[in-house]
Amino acid sequence: MGDLTIEVEPREAIGKGPNRRLRRSGKLPAVVYGGGREAVPIQVKGTAVLDLLRAGGGENAIFLLKLSGTSKSRHTMVRKIDVDPVSRQIMHIDFQRVLLDQKVKVQVAVEVEGEAVGVKNEEGILDFITREIEIECLPTEIPQALLVDVSELHIGQHLEVKDLRVPPGVEVLEDPERVILAVAQSRVAESLEEEVEEEEELLEAGVKEPEVIGRVTESEAEPTTD
Secondary structure, rough: OOOEEEEEEEEEOOHHHHHHHHHOOOEEEEEEEEEOOEEEEEEEEEHHHHHHOOOOOOOOEEEEEOOOOOOHHHEEEEEEEEEOOOOOEEEEEEEEOOOOOOOOEEEEEEEOOOHHHHHHHHEEEEEOOOOOOEEEEOOOHOOOOOEEEEEOOOOOOOHHHHHOOOOOOOOEEEOOOOEEEEEEEEEHHHHHHHHHHHHHHHHHHOOOOOOOOOOOOOOOOOOOOO
């Protein structure tokens, strides 16, 4: 991943009041921490952050923070973004310092390749059990996702962590036998199958006509005399 550069400024005043005023001015409160140093409050232009996030600066992206008016810069990763639950506006950002020559632990998404035979031809559904996997690697080698090929999966079959396609330099920190996904029978198909089974059981057992109590057959009737 390439560096995404953000110009930042020191943030002198902290607290809810100063942060509200900062957001009203078009900037966002943030903090930089980690790397064996103290946490430092900073402020960034809200539009700059949004533009970078839309341009691909999503989860696990490397941001180069450049201190305005100086030659100081620091590689970081976004570790937390606080969003207002009503307005959906970004309220605060946490950046963590990273060194490009030191490995980091991150979560990456799992993405599928192909279409499972069980889905295409057997009316099954793809059931995700694990959508993210923890890995360890250098910041510059973080993959956008780990791929797994589901083309040969039939109903009742599954894939595990050991089946993931892992790039060189990336170590997976999960149990190799942890289930990633499976092809399961759809509820509609399962329901239809149960109905067919019930009908077959009834046919095999044979359905007897219920006896009508009190009915007198012609042979059992007493003869009448004229």
